[in-house]
Amino acid sequence: MLFAEPIEFLDILPWLVVAVAVGVLAFLLGKCIKMYRTLKRNKLSANNKSDEQQSPLLAIRGEYFVLSRDVEYKVGEEGQLKAGKYLLRGDGYDKFQFLLNGEEQDFHTDETLQLTDGDWIAALSCNVLIKPCRDDTQENTSANNGLVD
Numbered sequence: 001m002l003f004a005e006p007i008e009f010l011d012i013l014p015w016l017v018v019a020v021a022v023g024v025l026a027f028l029l030g031k032c033i034k035m036y037r038t039l040k041r042n043k044l045s046a047n048n049k050s051d052e053q054q055s056p057l058l059a060i061r062g063e064y065f066v067l068s069r070d071v072e073y074k075v076g077e078e079g080q081l082k083a084g085k086y087l088l089r090g091d092g093y094d095k096f097q098f099l100l101n102g103e104e105q106d107f108h109t110d111e112t113l114q115l116t117d118g119d120w121i122a123a124l125s126c127n128v129l130i131k132p133c134r135d136d137t138q139e140n141t142s143a144n145n146g147l148v149d
Contacts, residue, residue, distance in 0.1 A: 064089065064129035067121065072099075076117035083117045084132055091127035099124055 058073070058080050059066040065081070067073055075081045089109045090096035098107050099122040107113070112133055115121070 061129060064131045066091070067123045067128045067130060069123045069125070069127050072120050072122045075115045075119040075121065079120070081115060081121075081130075082132075083115055083119075085112055085114050086130045087111075087133050088113055089129040089131075090125075091129055093126050096126050096128060097124040098122070098128065 059068070073080045075083055088098070088107050088111050090107075094109050096107055098105050098113075100113070101119055101121075104124065113130075
């Protein structure tokens with residue numbers, strides 16, 4: 001025979017149905033995986049946003065507040081510190097770098113720094129201990145003098 005027998009449509013119908021079903025299942029599986037990844041990414045993104053909105057806490061050591069290294073702190077009603085004059089002390093260092101409103105500055109232990117509303121600060125080289133300076137004319141009895149309530 002020179003020519004093969006013609007294949008009838010009914011002979012290949014079961015294989016055609018199986019091939020289409022496998023293709024549809026593969027397509028749906030791909031869509032489900034894509035949806036899962038999108039939901040997971042959105043959930044992670046929402047968690048990161050909520051972490052960013054939390055303000056850093058100030059640790060207290062004796063009468064000093066501890067500014068952790070590489071953490072930004074805001075000054076004012078929306079921040080962690082009140083505006084005012086503060087005594088700075090490097091945590092184990094005489095000289096340290098400090099970021100004040102985006103400008104890097106060098107300070108020495110027992111220097112003072114005047115902070116105003118809207119300022120933001122960050123310790124760069126080490127943890128920095130800060131303490132509100134007391135005026136001689138004003139009695140300071142609050143334990144949280146520099147903290148915003």
